[in-house]
Amino acid sequence: MGNVLVLAEHRQGELRDITFEMLTLAPSVAEALGGEITVLLLGNEIDQMAEKIAGYGVKVLVVDDPLFADYNSDKYQKVLSALIDDLKPKLVMVGQTAQGADLAPALAVEKNLPYLSDIVGLEVEDGAIKVTRQFYSGKVNARYAFKPADTALVAVREAAFEAAAPSAAGAVEKIDSPLKEDLDYRKFVEYIEAEIGDVDITQSEILVGIGRGLKEDKNLPLAEELAAVMKADLCGSRAACDAGWLPSDRQVGTSGKTVQPKLYLCMGVSGAFQHVAGIKGAKTIVAINKDPNAPIFAEADYAIIDDLHKVVPQLTEKLKELKG
Amino acid sequence: MKIFTCIKYVPDTSEAEVKLDAGGTAVDSSRFSFDINDADNYAVEESVLIKEKYEGDVTVVSIGPKNSDVMIRMAMAKGCDRAIRIEDDRIASYDPLMVARVLAGAIKDQEFDLVFTGCMAEDYGQAVTGVALAEILGIPHAAYVKKVELEDGKLKAHRELEGGLMEVVEITTPAVLTIQTGINEPRYAPIRGIRQAQKKELKVVNLDDLGVPADEVSAEASQIVLEKLYIPVVESKAEIIEGAPEEKAEKLASILVKGGLL
Ligand SMILES: Cc1cc2nc3c(=O)[nH]c(=O)nc-3n(C[C@H](O)[C@H](O)[C@H](O)COP(=O)(O)OP(=O)(O)OC[C@H]3O[C@@H](n4cnc5c(N)ncnc54)[C@H](O)[C@@H]3O)c2cc1C
Numbered sequence: 001m002g003n004v005l006v007l008a009e010h011r012q013g014e015l016r017d018i019t020f021e022m023l024t025l026a027p028s029v030a031e032a033l034g035g036e037i038t039v040l041l042l043g044n045e046i047d048q049m050a051e052k053i054a055g056y057g058v059k060v061l062v063v064d065d066p067l068f069a070d071y072n073s074d075k076y077q078k079v080l081s082a083l084i085d086d087l088k089p090k091l092v093m094v095g096q097t098a099q100g101a102d103l104a105p106a107l108a109v110e111k112n113l114p115y116l117s118d119i120v121g122l123e124v125e126d127g128a129i130k131v132t133r134q135f136y137s138g139k140v141n142a143r144y145a146f147k148p149a150d151t152a153l154v155a156v157r158e159a160a161f162e163a164a165a166p167s168a169a170g171a172v173e174k175i176d177s178p179l180k181e182d183l184d185y186r187k188f189v190e191y192i193e194a195e196i197g198d199v200d201i202t203q204s205e206i207l208v209g210i211g212r213g214l215k216e217d218k219n220l221p222l223a224e225e226l227a228a229v230m231k232a233d234l235c236g237s238r239a240a241c242d243a244g245w246l247p248s249d250r251q252v253g254t255s256g257k258t259v260q261p262k263l264y265l266c267m268g269v270s271g272a273f274q275h276v277a278g279i280k281g282a283k284t285i286v287a288i289n290k291d292p293n294a295p296i297f298a299e300a301d302y303a304i305i306d307d308l309h310k311v312v313p314q315l316t317e318k319l320k321e322l323k324g
Numbered sequence: 325m326k327i328f329t330c331i332k333y334v335p336d337t338s339e340a341e342v343k344l345d346a347g348g349t350a351v352d353s354s355r356f357s358f359d360i361n362d363a364d365n366y367a368v369e370e371s372v373l374i375k376e377k378y379e380g381d382v383t384v385v386s387i388g389p390k391n392s393d394v395m396i397r398m399a400m401a402k403g404c405d406r407a408i409r410i411e412d413d414r415i416a417s418y419d420p421l422m423v424a425r426v427l428a429g430a431i432k433d434q435e436f437d438l439v440f441t442g443c444m445a446e447d448y449g450q451a452v453t454g455v456a457l458a459e460i461l462g463i464p465h466a467a468y469v470k471k472v473e474l475e476d477g478k479l480k481a482h483r484e485l486e487g488g489l490m491e492v493v494e495i496t497t498p499a500v501l502t503i504q505t506g507i508n509e510p511r512y513a514p515i516r517g518i519r520q521a522q523k524k525e526l527k528v529v530n531l532d533d534l535g536v537p538a539d540e541v542s543a544e545a546s547q548i549v550l551e552k553l554y555i556p557v558v559e560s561k562a563e564i565i566e567g568a569p570e571e572k573a574e575k576l577a578s579i580l581v582k583g584g585l586l
C-alpha cells in the first residue's frame with residue numbers, strides 16, 4: 001500500500017504552518033500511490049492540536065506523553081523508526097526546518113531510507129516518486145528519482161506550498177509511546193527568545209534592506225542616507241547581519257523576522273528563499289541587484305539591474321529633490 | 325579537546341550566471357570561483373576558539389579536488405593543526421549520505437571529542453551531512469548550532485530555530501555539532517599562520533587508504549538518482565526600470581514619490 005506518513009510540527013503550543021503545507025502536498029501523492037495519509041503528532045497535552053489536524057480529513061496518530069513535552073530529535077527518531085516498521089509507509093514527510101533537519105538525516109541512516117532534503121516539488125509518475133530540489137540558491141533545479149525502496153523520506157521546504165484548508169472530519173487515535181524512558185545523552189534545557197532591539201522592523205511601514213552585495217561596512221552610509229530620505233528603517237539579509245553590519249534583530253527571513261511594510265527596497269540581496277519567506281507580506285518590493293538572474297527579481301514589483309554604487313547615491317539625491 | 329572539522333570547497337554562484345552542459349546533467353563550473361563554504365568557515369573559527377580556550381587540536385577533513393588545498397591551508401593558517409583531504413572519483417558526491425559515510429570512515433577510528441560541520445553547504449543546500457555523520461558514528465548531535473558552551477565537562481549547544489528563537493540542549497560528548505553562520509567572527513589568517521600552515525601535515529588519501537569499501541559510497545550504493553538539471557524559468561512580474569544609472573534612479577524616485585509609495 002502506498003501510504004504517506006506526515007510528521008506534524010509544533011512548538012510552544014502552536015502547530016507550525018509547515019504541517020499544513022505538507023497536507024497540501026500529501027493528498028495527491030497518497031492518491032497517486034493508492035494509499036492513505038497518516039499524520040504523526042508527538043507531544044504532551046495536545047488534544048486540541050490533534051483535533052485541528054484531524055479536520056484536514058486525515059488519520060492522526062497521537063503519542064501524548066510527558067516524555068515528548070519538548071522536541072528532541074533522538075526521541076522523535078525512535079518513534080518514527082518504530083512506526084515505519086509498523087505502518088510501512090511508502091513515503092515519510094517531515095519539514096525542512098530546524099526540527100526536520102535535526103532529525104531526518106539520522107532517521108535515513110538508521111533505517112537505510114532513500115532521502116532527499118529541502119524539496120520544492122514532488123510528483124508520482126507511473127508509480128515512481130520524482131522529487132525537485134534546488135542548487136545554488138535557486139539558480140538551478142534538480143530532478144531526482146528514488147531507487148526502489150519500501151519507504152522513502154523527504155523533508156519539505158517551508159512556504160514552498162500553500163497551507164491546505166480544513167476539509168472533512170478525520171480520526172484521532174492515541175497510541176502508546178514506543179519510547180519508555182528518557183534519554184540520557186540529549187536533554188532539552190530551555191528556549192531563549194530572540195533579543196528585542198531598538199526598532200521593531202515587523203512594525204515598520206518602509207524598510208530599506210541590505211545584503212552581502214554591499215560588500216563592506218564602510219558602504220553602510222549609502223543605505224543609511226537613502227533610508228533617512230525615505231523615512232525608512234534599515235534591515236538586512238542574514239549575510240548582512242552575520243557580517244555585523246546590522247544587529248541580528250534586524251534580520252529578515254525564516255530565522256529572522258517576518259516583515260509587512262508598505263514598501264521594501266533592497267540592495268545587494270540575492271533573494272534566497274529563506275530571505276524571501278520573510279518579505280511575503282510586503283506590499284511593494286523594489287530590488288536593486290547587478291545580477292539579472294538574482295531570484296529576488298521574481299518577487300520584485302520594480303527592478304533595477306545595476307551596480308548599487310551607481311544607482312543608490314543618485315536615488316537618494318533625486319528623492320531629496322522631489323521631496324523638497 | 326580533540327576536534328575534527330569538516331569543510332567543503334564550494335563555488336560562489338551569487339553573482340555568476342549558471343550554465344548547464346549539453347546533456348543537462350552537470351553544471352559547467354569552469355568559470356566559478358571557489359572558496360570555503362560559508363558555514364564551514366564559522367565551524368573552523370569555532371573549533372580554533374575552543375582549542376585556544378581548552379587546549380587540544382583540530383584536524384580538518386575535506387572531500388574534494390587538489391584545488392581545494394588552498395582552502396585547507398587557509399584553515400590551518402587560522403589555527404587548525406593538520407588536515408586530511410579525501411580524493412576519490414568513486415564517491416557519489418551528490419549524495420550527502422554517501423559523503424557522510426566517507427567522512428565517518430576518516431574519523432571513526434581516531435580519538436575525538438567533537439566533530440564540527442557546517443549546517444548546510446551552499447552549493448546543493450542539503451543540510452544533511454552533519455546529522456547523518458553523527459548517526460553513522462553512533463554519537464549524539466545538535467543541528468544549527470549558534471553558541472557552544474563547555475563547562476564542567478558538559479556540552480550545551482544553542483540551536484537556532486525559526487524566528488531567531490534558541491533551543492538550548494545538553495548533550496554528551498563525543499558529539500557532532502552542525503554550525504550555523506553568525507556564531508562567531510571568523511578571523512583573518514595572520515601572516516605568521518600562513519607561513520606555519522605550509523609546514524603542517526596535509527594527508528591526501530583515497531577510499532582504499534581509509535578502508536572504506538567503494539561499493540558502499542558509490543553511485544551504486546546511493547539510493548537517489550539525479551535525473552536532470554534545468555534552469556528554472558523565473559516568472560517575474562517586475563517592471564524593469566531601464567536606462568543609464570542616473571535615469572534609473574530618476575525614474576524610480578518619481579515612481580516612489582508620485583505613486584504615493586513614500
Ligand atoms: C537554516 C538557515 C536559515 C537562514 N535564514 C535566513 C534568514 O532568515 N534571512 C536571510 O536573509 N537569509 C537566511 N539564510 C541564508 C540564505 O540562505 C542566504 O545565504 C542569504 O540570504 C544570502 O544573503 P545575501 O542575499 O545578502 O547574500 P548573497 O546571496 O551573497 O547575495 C548578494 C547579492 O548582491 C548582489 N551584488 C553584489 N554586488 C553588487 C553591487 N555592486 N550592486 C548590486 N548588487 C550587487 C549579487 O548579485 C548577489 O545577488 C538562512 C540559511 C540557513 C541555512
Ligand SMILES: Nc1ncnc2c1ncn2[C@@H]1O[C@H](COP(=O)(O)O)[C@@H](O)[C@H]1O
Nearest residue numbers: 330331387441442444445450451452453
Ligand atoms: N565534500 C565534503 N567535504 C567535507 N565536508 C563536507 C563535504 N560535503 C559536506 N560537508 C560538510 O557537511 C556540511 C553540510 O553539507 P550538506 O549536507 O551538503 O548541506 C558542510 O557544511 C560541511 O561541513
